Amino acid sequence: MNFADQDPALRPLLDRVLSADDRARIEPLLTELGALAAGEMDRQAALADANPPRLRSYAPDGERVDEIEYHPAHDRLAEIAFERFGLAAMSHRPGVHGRPDRAPHTVKYALSYLYVQSEFGMACPLSMTDSAARVLRLFDPDRYAAEIAALASTDPAVRATGAMFMTEKQGGTDVGRTETVATPADGGAHWTLTGKKWFASNPGADVILTLARVPGQGEGTRGLGMFLVPRLRPDGTRNAVRIDRLKDKLGSRSIASGEVTLDGAYATPVGELTSGFRQMAEMLNVSRLSNAMRATALMRRAVRESVAHTRQREVFGTPLFDQPLMRVTLLPMILDAEAALGLVLEAAARLDDADAGDATAAGLVRVLTPLAKYTVCKRARTVTGEAMEIRGGNGYIEDWVNPRLLRDAHLGSIWEGSSNVIALDVLRCLRRQAAHRTLAATYGGRAGALPLPAGKRLAARWEELAARGDRLLAGPADEQEMRIGRYADELTRTVMATLLLEQAAYECEGPSPNGRTLLAAHAYLHLLADPDALPRTALHHLDALADGGCRVPVAVAEGAA
Structure with a gap:
């Protein structure tokens, strides 16, 4: 197995968002890491989870040492992340994987997304190492040149966390x-x-x-x-x-x-x-985007497990995958995982632009990050829970990956700020920067420019959301706080719908057009407008949506609008 090969959305998204050079450079890494994640890493992650670290406070002679002892599986997972793939280093120095410059955030998050599908825990020190190097580079690069070099090293003899x-x-x-x-x-x-x-x-x-x-x-x-x-x-x-x-x-x-x-x-x-809190907020915001990436990876792994199980499990003579209620259960899981990946890579691309000095991109990143953290992390709890139930009794047993996915998913909504804290941060963005207007102008404009009828509907939805945001801000402060959670979720889902449709337009063009993502975008829009909708064409072509193994004629996808 190879998790990169089994992902219908990852490579097409990278085809669009990366330069030709970056896309060519990442391909062998996707293949290698995808195989490791589906094989050795998965086995090591199960061992590391079952053998958590232990604190050794004192040496035998009574000296205080405060050392943490890790299982060898943890050490191997750290080696793969920090050394072989340089996931904490690639954003901070040239030379990682032979690059002449620093890797874009899109490359880092795409590879990290594959890694986390097997090992969630290591993504915490990875993220903090990456974020610490970033903060020191931004705010005190000369004083801490040696620390930055150590944090960005892939050499086991000198690298720091x-x-x-x-x-x-x-x-x-x-x-x-x-x-x-x-x-x-x-x-x-x-x-x-x-x-x-x-x-x-x-x-x-x-x-x-x-x-x-x-x-x-x-x-x-x-x-x-x-x-x-x-x-x-x-x-x-x-x-x-x-x-x-x-x-x-x-x-x-x-x-x-x-x-x-x-x-x-x-x-x-x-x-x-005097700028301590502002500097820490920079570290926190980047770490929150990493949280959304990790939640996306957990959803993708949960979807993969559910699709594989329902295809081989027969009930009353029919594979579960082919049974109507199961298809209705699987479809939103598949769509949410794919939409979330698009959002993470979009936020990463805007972070690249912001780092290059684009003020508009910086404003977008400021609000996209809490939006992604709020919605994607919450949804991961639901998707991993559904995946556990789909596997039935085995899904509740520690021999399978589902319990670990479910446990890890709950951390995303707490780590670096619980959901209510994040929603209030979105409200802060609305109050201070009118971020809802920035989102509507950016993504409404992009939706309206698409050569697809659904783009106009999305642009109209953005206009309505912008007006709702104005009304929300005109209300009493306590009502603003009471309403911001639901409004933030709608903003996030509308961004994700826009990105799905944008990707669909890309895949429908060219010498070998494929309507698969257009079908996914139409199904996502139907469910966004009406959670009780039955996107029948998407349900009929669930095989293609699940793993991309077969193409969907563009005309079929257009007919699902």
Whole structure:
């Protein structure tokens, strides 16, 4: 098996969104990683999940060591991610896979999407390492050139991992209540940090970015500075970062999360200390896009498992896949996984543009990221749950992958901000930047320009959504908060519908037109307008939608409009 070969949407999407050079360069990586994900990685991931990390607080002589011991399966999965494929490195330096420049975010997320279909947990330290390198590059590149190089290395002898310690017990989402205190030391050459962090993923990281209160700087988030806390002090001794215990988590069990005490820990400032919260928000926003990518990967794996099971499982003499109710169950799962992948790659492409200085793209990324995190992570919980039920009793048994997919899916809606927190962040984008208008202008314009009748309907839907956003913002503040969740979900789904239709237009052109994605787009639009709809043509051609093994005539797809 090969997860890349079994994905009907991935390669056609990359054909459209990547340059010819990038597309040619990624192809052998897709083939190799797709095979690993379906084979060795899947076996190692099951082992790592069943053998979670353990904390060794003390050496035999009583010395405090705070070391985390991992199963060899974890180490092999880390080797594949960090070293063989350079998933944390490729956005930060040239040379990875022979590239003359840094890889686009679209390439990184496409490969990471394949990786996560087998191993979800490792994507946490991957994301934080990638994000830490990004923050240091953006805000303090000269001071931290060595740390950036280590975070972006694929050499096992020198590579470093990153972490973000933000959550405190009394604060949680309310970062302004952070109590960790920074104190200048050695005449201001460095600082010491004292406080407790309640949720610290990858607590044994080499490079930790955290927030601490700077004396005299003010209250709330204004008073917070960002600091780099290394695992080792400059003299090579262990820093005063005490891992109090590891969390016994529902999912993401292959990697460690813990409670940490900073006991006068050596630290150095990152960028301007008055900008700590803004700098951490940059790290958080990119990590939220990674969350959406991981949720998309979980959905795709769940869909693949469900399609394979229903094709071989016969009930009353008929394969489950061919039974009407099962087809109605599978169709929205297939559509949501495909639509989510389009959204993740779109956000990644706009992030590439924003990094190149495009202000409009930066505004889009600012709202697309929480939208994707909100809707895609919520939907992954439903899709993985449906997949477990589809497999029946076996789906509830740990011998199969379904329990792990379900456990991991629930983390996406909590990690880096729960759904309500994310919805309020979308509301903030609407209030401050009129982001609903930006979305409507961008994607409504793109929909209206498509040579497909459905494009005009989508453009009209965008006009209506923009007007609804205006009405929402005109209401009382408490009503805005009560309504934003549902409105954010509709914004996200309409972006995804637009991207599906855009991809469909691309695939319907050229020397070998295929109406498969157009059929998927029409079915998605029907269900968006009416959740009780029965897209009969799509249900009839479910084989093509499930794995792309057969083509759909464009005329057939057009008739499904």
